[in-house]
Amino acid sequence: MGLERFGDKKYYNLLVTGDEEAWEGTTYKAELNRFLEFTDMKVKSKFSNLEDDDVIKEIGELPCLFLNEIGRGDFGYVGKMSHLKVRSKYIGFRFEKIKKIPIENIKNIGFELDIDVSKRGITELHRTHWAIKKVNLIEELEELDDMDNNIITPLPKPKVFISYSWELDETKDIVKNLVQRLEEDAVEVIYDKKSLKLGNDMTYFMEMLVRDESIKKVLVICDKSYQRKANEREGGVGTETQIIIDEVYGKPLQNKIIPIFLEMNSNNKPYAPTYLKNRLGLNFTSGLVNQKYDELLKDIFD
Numbered sequence: 484m485g486l487e488r489f490g491d492k493k494y495y496n497l498l499v500t501g502d503e504e505a506w507e508g509t510t511y512k513a514e515l516n517r518f519l520e521f522t523d524m525k526v527k528s529k530f531s532n533l534e535d536d537d538v539i540k541e542i543g544e545l546p547c548l549f550l551n552e553i554g555r556g557d558f559g560y561v562g563k564m565s566h567l568k569v570r571s572k573y574i575g576f577r578f579e580k581i582k583k584i585p586i587e588n589i590k591n592i593g594f595e596l597d598i599d600v601s602k603r604g605i606t607e608l609h610r611t612h613w614a615i616k617k618v619n620l621i622e623e624l625e626e627l628d629d630m631d632n633n634i635i636t637p638l639p640k641p642k643v644f645i646s647y648s649w650e651l652d653e654t655k656d657i658v659k660n661l662v663q664r665l666e667e668d669a670v671e672v673i674y675d676k677k678s679l680k681l682g683n684d685m686t687y688f689m690e691m692l693v694r695d696e697s698i699k700k701v702l703v704i705c706d707k708s709y710q711r712k713a714n715e716r717e718g719g720v721g722t723e724t725q726i727i728i729d730e731v732y733g734k735p736l737q738n739k740i741i742p743i744f745l746e747m748n749s750n751n752k753p754y755a756p757t758y759l760k761n762r763l764g765l766n767f768t769s770g771l772v773n774q775k776y777d778e779l780l781k782d783i784f785d
Contacts, residue, residue: 486561486581486621489546494526495620496547496564497598501611506549506560509668509780512575513613520612521599530615533569543567546620548596549578550589553608558583561624574613579669584624595623641783644692645674646723647704654706654745660771661702661743668780673698675719689723693730699739700783701727705755705764706745713756728758741782743767 489495498513505511519527532538543564550559560580567576590608593600597616599607607614643665647658662672679688692701703709712720731740742764744753753766765775 489621492545494545495616496545497614499550501552503555510577512573517612521607521614526615526617539567559589640669640671641699642671642697643700644698645702648709648712648720650708701740703742705742707754710754731758
């Protein structure tokens with residue numbers, strides 16, 4: 484999902500941080516005592532009550548401008564946030580970067596974005612804070628982008644390939660939900676039910692997981708059915724196993740092939756193909772719980 488959905492928003496979130504690595508992940512927490520700094524008084528009164536669920540919902544639906552303090556990064560990002568949580572000292576959220584914008588361009592359009600970029604003393608871009616501005620961010624950026632096509636650049640989405648056995652109903656549901664959540668979090672997902680078209684060469688499609696260098700991760704969904712088919716080289720799983728093995732054997736520190744464990748055997752060991760038994764994976768036997776999913780998402784974006 485791009486920025487089009489924010490076209491009618493009259494406000495935007497401006498987040499500035501001194502942490503140079505803050506926007507490299509997918510989650511962030513801001514200090515409550517820095518919330519609504521550099522914000523107009525009328526806007527403050529509108530958004531200051533964080534105990535009001537409607538206020539939290541409205542803040543989370545605004546577009547965002549994620550920046551580093553001056554001298555701590557060459558680019559900022561336009562994006563969105565979700566899953567806002569307010570605690571005693573912090574506000575936390577997940578975020579998605581959608582487009583990249585050079586910090587020099589931000590400084591050049593400071594007036595249009597209602598950001599103080601004057602050279603007198605400490606300005607907004609010299610201090611970690613969270614402001615809300617009464618500006619239609621998308622409208623301003625689109626207007627300026629029409630004049631300079633280089634002002635903002637779409638960010639490439641990380642790409643993952645999913646290998647699984649389409650046999651157990653529980654596995655089908657988890658795969659569908661996993662694909663949906665990853666796509667909502669700006670990950671491009673390749674798997675046969677969506678990506679394989681009539682008339683395509685199935686083996687050529689499977690070989691994509693090693694041939695396509697833009698594929699960052701291969702998620703191997705391990706259940707009892709997948710273990711059996713992989714070890715016996717049965718069907719599509721068997722073909723994918725022959726392709727994946729070369730990416731695993733002799734590469735003890737590889738991080739591209741990630742096992743996702745959905746079932747445990749009677750010895751409380753995960754069902755997994757022989758070639759993955761000693762590989763560190765993620766335990767999804769309890770479903771797509773947020774902690775494990777967030778760990779996966781972080782690994783994809785790192």
